[in-house]
Amino acid sequence: MSDTYTKLADTLSSHEGKAYITINGKNRELFELSSITAQIELTVTSKRMLGTRMTQHKVTGAEGTGSMTMYFANSEMLKQTLTYLKNGTYPPITIQTYNEDTQSTVGRQEVVLGNVILNSIPAASIDDGSDDPITFDTDITFDTIECLRTFDLPENFR
Numbered sequence: 001m002s003d004t005y006t007k008l009a010d011t012l013s014s015h016e017g018k019a020y021i022t023i024n025g026k027n028r029e030l031f032e033l034s035s036i037t038a039q040i041e042l043t044v045t046s047k048r049m050l051g052t053r054m055t056q057h058k059v060t061g062a063e064g065t066g067s068m069t070m071y072f073a074n075s076e077m078l079k080q081t082l083t084y085l086k087n088g089t090y091p092p093i094t095i096q097t098y099n100e101d102t103q104s105t106v107g108r109q110e111v112v113l114g115n116v117i118l119n120s121i122p123a124a125s126i127d128d129g130s131d132d133p134i135t136f137d138t139d140i141t142f143d144t145i146e147c148l149r150t151f152d153l154p155e156n157f158r
Helices: 076-087
Strands: 017-023 026-029 033-047 056-071 093-100 108-114 135-142 144-149
Touching (some): 033 093, 033 135
Antiparallel strands (some): 017 026, 017 093, 033 056, 056 135, 093 108, 108 144
């Protein structure tokens, strides 16, 4: 039997990772983060060219999108939004994340998202029907992405 199959130990636990945020040059752990996803949506142009019966495709751009769930435990984004509303300036925001599960042999992946915008900023949240921590969901956009480190192949595929 071949050893080239996906081993459960090489999958990543979604709890194993961290994120950091930089706003106006100040870097800190994004402690209020519950979850984050980020993806690159490719812009694909479709065109059937003369002399062909098949539609062809070409990547012509990309957009950075994602979503976050955060605990309602920090007012920094509200402050930045109020600054924007008062004088029209919104700070550059960078989010750096990494995934690393020490049980896995794939190692660590680390990415930096630049010019991040949270599309929804909570101002207040009260609910007498729940004992759960207050969270809020927001979509995000980002304009740049840098991959500082990528996963390795699992040990049994090397």
